[in-house]
Amino acid sequence: MEKNRPKVGMGINIVNDKHQIFLMLRKGNHEGGTWASVGGHLEMGESFLECVRRELKEEVGLDLENIEMLATLNTIFSPEKHYVTIEVLAKGILGTPKIMEPDKCEKIGWFNLNNLPQPLILPLKMLLEEPGIKEKLKSSDSLRNSKS
Numbered sequence: 477m478e479k480n481r482p483k484v485g486m487g488i489n490i491v492n493d494k495h496q497i498f499l500m501l502r503k504g505n506h507e508g509g510t511w512a513s514v515g516g517h518l519e520m521g522e523s524f525l526e527c528v529r530r531e532l533k534e535e536v537g538l539d540l541e542n543i544e545m546l547a548t549l550n551t552i553f554s555p556e557k558h559y560v561t562i563e564v565l566a567k568g569i570l571g572t573p574k575i576m577e578p579d580k581c582e583k584i585g586w587f588n589l590n591n592l593p594q595p596l597i598l599p600l601k602m603l604l605e606e607p608g609i610k611e612k613l614k615s616s617d618s619l620r621n622s623k624s
Contacts, residue, residue, distance in 0.1 A: 482558040484518040486527050487599050489546065490566045490573070490618045496586040497613060498573060499593065499600075500535070503582045507553070512597035524562060532566070536584070537576050541568025541620065547606050551599045561599040566618045589614055
C-alpha cells in the first residue's frame with residue numbers, strides 16, 4: 477500500500493513599486509474564502525521557475541523574468557492535507573494581472589503589507605511570520621520598468 481505523502485505547492489509573491497503585495501481571494505474546495513498569493517502545484521519533472529511561469533500565466537495572465545527564493549515551509553492544513561510550500565518572489569513581471577480562472581478566484585488586488593485582508597491562506601500567513609520577510613517584500617519591486 478502506497479503511503480500518503482505531502483504535496484509540493486508553490487507560492488508566488490508579487491510586490492509593486494508602492495510596496496504592495498498582489499493577492500487573490502480563493503474560491504473552491506482548496507482553502508476557498510482565503511486570500512493568497514498566486515500559486516499552485518509543482519508538476520513532475522518541472523523546475524521551480526517553470527512552475528512559476530506556468531502558474532502565473534494560468535492564474536493571472538502574467539510573464540516574468542526570474543524568481544528569488546524566499547522560504548520553504550512545512551504547511552500542515554489538516555491531518556489529511558500536508559504541503560511543502562516553496563515561497564518565491566517574482567522578478568521582472570510583465571503585464572497587468574487579471575483573473576484567468578474565475579472558478580478558482582473571486583477577486584484580486586494590491587494590498588499594503590501592514591493592512592492585509594483576512595483571512596490569509598496558511599502558507600502566506602506562515603511566510604509573513606518568518607524573520608525579515610516583510611522587510612524584504614517591502615523593499616522589493618517585482619514589476620519590470622515600473623520606475624519609468
